[in-house]
Amino acid sequence: MLNILAISGSLRAASTNSALVAALARNAPPGCRVTVYDGLGRLPIFNPDDEGERTPLEASALIDAVTQADGVVISCPEYAHGVPGGLKNALDWLVSRDAAVAKPAMLVHASPRSLFARAALDEIMRTMSFALCGDVLEIALLGKKPPEVEAILAEAASQPAMHDALNAFADFIRAR
Ligand SMILES: Cc1cc2nc3c(=O)[nH]c(=O)nc-3n(C[C@H](O)[C@H](O)[C@H](O)COP(=O)(O)O)c2cc1C
Numbered sequence: 001m002l003n004i005l006a007i008s009g010s011l012r013a014a015s016t017n018s019a020l021v022a023a024l025a026r027n028a029p030p031g032c033r034v035t036v037y038d039g040l041g042r043l044p045i046f047n048p049d050d051e052g053e054r055t056p057l058e059a060s061a062l063i064d065a066v067t068q069a070d071g072v073v074i075s076c077p078e079y080a081h082g083v084p085g086g087l088k089n090a091l092d093w094l095v096s097r098d099a100a101v102a103k104p105a106m107l108v109h110a111s112p113r114s115l116f117a118r119a120a121l122d123e124i125m126r127t128m129s130f131a132l133c134g135d136v137l138e139i140a141l142l143g144k145k146p147p148e149v150e151a152i153l154a155e156a157a158s159q160p161a162m163h164d165a166l167n168a169f170a171d172f173i174r175a176r
Contacts, residue, residue: 002170004028005069007037009076009087016110016141016149017075023153024073024108027162032170034073037065046092059093066094071104071173072130078117083124095128104173105130108165109138133172137165 006021018036025034042058050056055063066072076087094100105125107118118135125132139158141149152158 002032002070002173003068004032004034004071004073004166004169005037005065006034006073006075007040007087007090009040009074009084011041011086014146015077016144017077019146019149019153020075020108020110020139020141021073023158024162024166027159027166029163029167029170032166034166035065035069037062040086040090043086043090043093046089048096051096062090062093063097063099066099066103069103071106071169073106073108073169074121074125075108075110076114076117076121077111078114081116083117083120087121088124091124091128100125101129102131102176104133104169104176106133106137106165106169106172107135109135110140111142112138112140113142131172131176133169136168137161 006024008015008018008021010017021036025036028034039058039062043062044056077084107121122132139152139161141152144152
């Protein structure tokens with residue numbers, strides 16, 4: 001059984017990115033368990049002085065979750081052509097240690113735009129030595145309200161798309 005950690009880069013209650021990672025968790029194919037990380041908003045702002053023995057509990061929990069996962073899936077909005085601070089902060093807590101090194105990761109997209117954030121995340125995560133799988137899932141949820149989001153995620157085409165993406169990611173993980 002592969003354990004995949006899914007992270008949404010949005011803290012919004014009605015977040016489309018969070019809806020997408022929740023749907024991935026509900027639709028994981030056999031052989032994959034997807035767990036949604038819910039601590040993004042509780043992480044202290046990264047400070048290199050607070051590493052080692054001073055690492056805050058919430059940061060340790062994130063580091064442990066990434067370390068123990070076989071792979072990480074991230075769905076992230078774009079703010080002002082960049083990666084939202086909350087997600088960048090989470091990634092910063094992972095830089096000076098082994099958690100991200102060679103860790104398989106896949107970016108999934110809830111917006112057909114966000115090309116700057118996609119490119120930035122790709123660059124950041126490669127620099128951190130994540131092993132990035134190619135982009136394989138985009139479900140356009142931008143601007144949709146929760147009932148519409150859930151309807152799109154329940155559509156006949158969405159479920160096989162999520163299965164296929166997770167199966168491709170599982171193959172990528174197993175091939176490493
Ligand atoms: C402060 C702010 C800045 C944004 N800047 C951009 C942007 O530069 N490019 C873009 O495509 N969308 C931008 N958006 C739109 C969000 O990326 C979009 O609404 C996204 O779906 C939000 O994700 P969520 O539903 O998971 O919260 C911005 C939204 C906010 C709130």
